Every structure is written in C-alpha cells, then in structure tokens.
Amino acid sequence: MNSMRLSIVLSTHAAQFEAATFKGDFENNVANIAEMGYDGVELAIRDPKLVDVDELDRVVSRHNLRVPAIGTGQAWGEEGLSFTDSDPAVREAAIERVKSHVPGAAHFDAAIIIGLLRGIVKPEVDHDQAMAWLVEALQECGAAAAEAGVRIALEPLNRYETTLINDVAEGLDLIEQVGADNFGLLLDTFHMNIEEPSIEGSIRQAGDRIFHFHVADSNRWYPGAGHLDFSALLETLFDTGYAGFVSGEFIPEPDAETAAREAIVHLRSL
Numbered sequence: 001m002n003s004m005r006l007s008i009v010l011s012t013h014a015a016q017f018e019a020a021t022f023k024g025d026f027e028n029n030v031a032n033i034a035e036m037g038y039d040g041v042e043l044a045i046r047d048p049k050l051v052d053v054d055e056l057d058r059v060v061s062r063h064n065l066r067v068p069a070i071g072t073g074q075a076w077g078e079e080g081l082s083f084t085d086s087d088p089a090v091r092e093a094a095i096e097r098v099k100s101h102v103p104g105a106a107h108f109d110a111a112i113i114i115g116l117l118r119g120i121v122k123p124e125v126d127h128d129q130a131m132a133w134l135v136e137a138l139q140e141c142g143a144a145a146a147e148a149g150v151r152i153a154l155e156p157l158n159r160y161e162t163t164l165i166n167d168v169a170e171g172l173d174l175i176e177q178v179g180a181d182n183f184g185l186l187l188d189t190f191h192m193n194i195e196e197p198s199i200e201g202s203i204r205q206a207g208d209r210i211f212h213f214h215v216a217d218s219n220r221w222y223p224g225a226g227h228l229d230f231s232a233l234l235e236t237l238f239d240t241g242y243a244g245f246v247s248g249e250f251i252p253e254p255d256a257e258t259a260a261r262e263a264i265v266h267l268r269s270l
C-alpha cells in the first residue's frame, strides 16, 4: 500500500467547516503539503467564481500536486444552498452552483463532491419529496458533468449531519435511482465508523462505485489517533480495484501541520 496516493483537504478560502484541515494562505499551504510528501490537494471551493482555475493550476503544478476532487459543501455551510430546500429558487441555485464546478473539475480531472449540498430535510418538507428532488438534481448535474467527462461523488454522511443518505446501502439505492454511470460515492471512514454495520463489508458492497475516499480516525483526528484499523480497511479498498486518492479530511488537532504529518507517517507505515 506504500504506493497509495495521498491527498489532503485544502480550502481555497477561509471556511467554517472544522475538518477542512487546511485553510488560509493558499500558496503557503500547497507548498507545505507538498513538502510533507502528499501527492495531491482536494480543493474545497465555495463558489468557482471566487477562484481562477489557471492560477490554482499554476500553484499546484509548481509543487507537483494533483487535484483528485473538489468539495462543494461550503455553498451549503456559508450560503444555505441545497438540493432539497423547500424554496425552488434555492434548489435551482444549488444545481447551478454544482454545474458551475464542471469546467474546473474537467480541467483537473477531479470528481465533484456532493456532501451537505444535498441538504438536510427541513421539518416542512416530506422525506420522499426531498428524495425526489435529490434524484432530479443529481440527474441534471450528472448530465452536465458527463458532457465534460466529469464524475460526481455523493458522500454518505452520518445521522448527526443529515437525514438524507447516511450509509452505503442508501447510497447504492440512490445510484440505482439516478441511473448514471458517472454518479458514484465518496466514502469517509469517520462517517462509516458511525453508520456502517461493517466498514470493510460496506466498502466491498460499494465496490467500483467508490469514486473518492476520505480518511479520518474514529474521533475525526488524523489516522492513527483513534481506533480504526486503517490497514484492514485500506486493503479492502484497494482489493475493490480502487485506483484513486486516499484523501485526509480531519480536524486540525493538535494543529494542522502536526495532524497532516502524523497522518502521512501512519498511512505510509501500513
């Protein structure tokens, strides 16, 4: 597993999400991440309008890093955009926002991540209605992404974050409903540890629909700081034929730098 490619989440702008390990000065962070031995940066971008893709590319390329995936959750966290809001204008804005990520994702050959942008179902919205909106939104975004050869990865999130798609079984069911080859899952070990009956069993079930992979330990600290067995679960992941990045998304404790270094030491030792 020592040849596995590792990336880490880096927000292009200041963000509230606590497990975006790095935020702030972009170029300094990229240089630092590359120097630690990472192979890529997963970019968290609230709005593609705020970034210049060519400039981002110049910075990451200068440090020989790849961009395996682009996170979109800040559009929910900071602007309240959601595929399942009761207001049709908000749903439409969420769809347009995801479509606006397609050129950048195509440029980097990155997957577009759908995390909290799917929304949490508000009390006035019926769950089945929310699921119908979610499927429609994913079909529309998926079609726009497919034209550019881009894949979309929805991340099952634990029950304390959303009521929509908490585990792999629900994710696979959603994949059936969406019915698009470029739509798959992002699995995150922190969420899996809370929701999956068996982490390894669920990784096997998701199989070739795993488009991206997040690692954090059971306490959402860096791998090695909790009680997850990364040796077993990453072996299972690569047994499925997964050839993508293993991306660190953990709380910057005791600080971002130490967490990122400890993660790489632990993961490279497996």
Ligand code: LER
Pocket (backbone or CB within 6 Å): 073, 115, 116, 155, 157, 161, 188, 214, 249
């Ligand atoms: C994002 O990748 C994630 O894992 C979520 O916990 C965001 O809220």
Ligand code: MN
Pocket (backbone or CB within 6 Å): 155, 188, 214, 249
């Ligand atoms: Mn995640």
